[in-house]
Amino acid sequence: MSKYPEKEAYNLGIIIDKNTHAIVQGITGAQGSFHTRLMLEYGTKIVAGVTPGKGGTKVCNIPVYDTVEEAQENHPVDASIIFVPAPFAADAALEALENGIKILVIITEHIPIKDSIEIMEYAKRVNATIIGPNTPGIITPGKSKLGIMPAHIFKPGNIGMVSRSGTLTYEIASSLTRKNLGQSTCLGLGGDPITGLNFIDTLKMFENDSQTRAIVLIGEIGGNLEELTAEYIAREKYPKPIVAFIAGRSAPPGKRMGHAGAIVMGKAGTAESKIKALKEAGVKVAEKPSDVAKLLRI
Amino acid sequence: MSKYPEKEAYNLGIIIDKNTHAIVQGITGAQGSFHTRLMLEYGTKIVAGVTPGKGGTKVCNIPVYDTVEEAQENHPVDASIIFVPAPFAADAALEALENGIKILVIITEHIPIKDSIEIMEYAKRVNATIIGPNTPGIITPGKSKLGIMPAHIFKPGNIGMVSRSGTLTYEIASSLTRKNLGQSTCLGLGGDPITGLNFIDTLKMFENDSQTRAIVLIGEIGGNLEELTAEYIAREKYPKPIVAFIAGRSAPPGKRMGHAGAIVMGKAGTAESKIKALKEAGVKVAEKPSDVAKLLRI
Amino acid sequence: MKLFEYEAKNILSAYGIPTPKGELATSVDQARKIAEKLRPPLVVKAQVLVAGRGKAGGILFADSLAKVKKVAEKLLKMEIKGIPVKSIWIEEKIEIKKELYFGITTDRLNKSYVAIASSIGGMDIEEIAEKHPEKIIKFLINPKMGLRSFHARQIARKMGYEGSQLNAIGKIFERLYKINIDYDAELIEMNPIVETAEGKFVAADARIIIDDNALFRHPQYKKRFFESESELFPQEIEAMKNNLAYVKLEGNIGVIGNGAGLVMATLDTIQLYGGKPANFLDVGGGASAEKIAAALKIVLSDPDVKTLFINILGGITRCDEVAKGILEAKKKIEVTKPMVIRLVGTNEEEGKRILTEVGIPVLDSMEEAAEKVVEISRKGGL
């Protein structure tokens, strides 16, 4: 990694930075309040929380409101991180979007597909960025995090990471950190079939981020987004080096979405297909999580 | 009217002109086929018809297709006039809009409010012009008509007419024609609570239409659009003379939409309220239909 | 189409909106049985569709079984604004802390639904809206989003609610919107929605008007539309069956025309000349001879009508069809009342020929015709 010397002063990360003012929707729940504390400790500017019916209370000394509207009347708000339980998560996301918030990190898992489709349609219309659902969030090490990832496994640096998997990201990030390969921004796309950002969106951002010198892409079986990403990388002659890891090589043929799913996906979806496509696009693919660091150093 | 000499060569009308290529949705129905013939006789460029399940047939020698998509594959299309029965009218309008048609004349009456709201929301999003529903349509005398009005009562000239009522428009138009006051464009907004164009939209178009020297505005009881139009005329110091007629002065207090309706409308809605508002805005208001021509000549 | 209070409340209840426990009775005996089950204190409410029922004495309280019987007897014999009370709704009495208002209707200018809410509701809500417009919350509903939970909570917050009350009343607003959409309502309102002594919310009165044009999506109501519109004049029912727009008025000149605007202008002109229209009847566009005949029968069946004015400006409507319809009606019913006919437009010559051949004169000018019919009616009709 010697060709990517670490700098003292880091520029902005992608999507969030030190000056991002965020609210926490679902701040009064166990997860919401726990991670609000951790995010504050990390230096994230959490300005307010929203939990309907809990307006007027405080969590970690942060004021809680009943509605996003009220939070915005009292604070500058750039982003929202959502911990609201699945049945109510779409409502929370739409509330944030309708109130003009342009960056959403949706931690909640088990959101119905129909709800996610609605969220994404709205986000697209108003040009908002959605991370998740079912994501560990985003961290720009040393600057800010909007997410639930353990902060100590990250360190500032030049590697951009984008992943469909939470703990696997931690596994790889901590191995990079141990090997002194710091990260510019690490972003979890989310494990659901329908997510906001995808690999291609994120690669475009990393391309424009001067801080990022190389990218780690962590995929898994299911869907065809890795294959489409490989196509994109090849077609656009993507200028920064990428190392990939794909989980699920030993998995049996997964749950297939009937004939319709098979027709939509063609042969895509298996680890084999994804690895082949990425390799053909010039991406180095690691066999084991610990190989990622080695391949970055080549 | 001597100060508005009639010209030999007329410019374009508002919204439609000689070169507007239109399709007829619901062309195979009794009304659709009858008025297709009359529009063709008037010189309107009807290029195709659409009736699901009747594709491949002809009406007045005009080819009929199953879908708007197919009509567009075979013809240039600027506008659509819709005769489709009320339960299916919203589907027809949305089909036209989704296929990129920007001018819709919806003749159909009895379309549910919920459907109209959906049509109008879509039209607004794609910046399309909707005339109706429940409208006689639009005529630019001597040029083109997309509508069901009897053509012989109109003649080319300088008076723009905009109305919420069908036969009342004919009544007044024919009296103007008899008195040699020709019309630039006559447009029925439609008799439903929710319509596409309203008085204000139309006044703006007439303002920019060099052919139009004076405007006849025909309102009726119900709603508060005449009052809001009066406000607009006063506020914008509308530059062209307007003569109005409001039907329903003798009507008993009409069906009120509960308390909610009363609160939304305030005291608006009665003929008295509308006439007062228009007079205060400097509009001449006729007592009888035949007085309109007299007031235009002042 | 207006729903009865009990129909509206049953719908609200099915959507999970709290309403007072209640049942419908059409006899004193039934009322007694219901009262025994629900136990006083009770409210007994006349089920009529006319507005202003409360002020007309149609809502009575009863704190004993004997009183329920008495009150039920009274109401079931009562007429409200000319409408006999055929059924009563008996429900538990709610301890009212505060009366609120919430309703949804259409906003013509914005082409969408609008929710209206007020933390002061009840019978005088319109007066409040006029005198204290700041007490009224108007919330425009984006048609593609609908009224979501979070919108409902925004409204609840503006009404001054917080904590569990904010969520509870928000849920009620959200559900009412869902009913509005599912039932194609053109108006839906809870007035009052009551905050009880315990801080709960109950829809104490509810009103739903279904968009007549959407009845094809609600066959259960379409059927009942004709079956039980008990509060209509026979002419109105007949008009409905023939798809004619008819409104009974208080004068003596029967009016038939084509197009609502033209018919309204005809009424105005009659009035301008000093006459009094007996009705509004719009045959609509492209009416057939049969429809015209039906219209004549309806108007002439009204004993208040002394003279008849037919004003047709033919567009899609063909004058020859109108003329044939007049002859058809004449054949089937004895027409002794004088008629003034104005007939111009599509196929005008043929229409005039048909009528003048049998000795019925036809005029060209609506205003002349109006003047003439007023003159005749002034002479007493005949």
Add this chain to the structure above:
Amino acid sequence: MKLFEYEAKNILSAYGIPTPKGELATSVDQARKIAEKLRPPLVVKAQVLVAGRGKAGGILFADSLAKVKKVAEKLLKMEIKGIPVKSIWIEEKIEIKKELYFGITTDRLNKSYVAIASSIGGMDIEEIAEKHPEKIIKFLINPKMGLRSFHARQIARKMGYEGSQLNAIGKIFERLYKINIDYDAELIEMNPIVETAEGKFVAADARIIIDDNALFRHPQYKKRFFESESELFPQEIEAMKNNLAYVKLEGNIGVIGNGAGLVMATLDTIQLYGGKPANFLDVGGGASAEKIAAALKIVLSDPDVKTLFINILGGITRCDEVAKGILEAKKKIEVTKPMVIRLVGTNEEEGKRILTEVGIPVLDSMEEAAEKVVEISRKGGL
């Protein structure tokens, strides 16, 4: 959650989509009664949730009552891919002119629903899609518009239909989309939808998978989800009840981890070192000691499991909770199988302390741990 064919067909039928007349039987006697009512020729279909039922002999024809009895007997004794057939669906035989395909699923890239249609359907649809992609119509559905009548007709036209057939099949597509939305389906398909000899359309087979995450909106299925998932291993049912993601695999190394990606990578690494995982078990994020204990119990109850690998990278999950869960499980069940534990992350020190105190060694590296567990399993587990 997969619905049985008969459940799916009953839904289609309720939405006005033509399906063959049919009834469900769980005994030969019932089958006979149904057959007498419907009258042969009939089709008898095993009701199992596994795919490929037709090719496995689960769909049989019967042209006489005697044959129905015979066929029913045969199917009700059959196992399909290891799953015993508990019920059969008996329906009228349709005269097939043509087999078509129509289905709706989600499109990840476009974040919307997508309709797939083909004028060639049936069992080989996927092969057709691969060899003749031009026969496949993919129609992306705008989430805010849905699949409207006119969209359905656009698809029907592209399939080559016109006239009344275009409207008829269009209506079926539109209704299937409505089911898709109302039931929160992640897949809904009719394969084949049959064009009959008379030119009518009938959904001869139907498949609905409901989005598990949306079951809270469909309580009737949520209940049945646990009641009748008869085709699952006991471990799978236990995992479901404990909200754990469990998949049975064919090896002998039990695996427990947190996070689907990490568990998958664990399986991959085991395999890379020559081992064979017995299962996939993801405890999810922030698992409590109880949940960890439940996970251990489930994995250890599988007789195929010879060794156990626990791989935890604590983020929200706390290592001390995991350690406590392991001790709790050990207390309740006799753990005789060797365990390899890798435990790092949040509260790592405390977790390690708890385990090492009772003599359980803990590793830091996932790969080392994987290597070790493979080695132990190679030695036969113990």
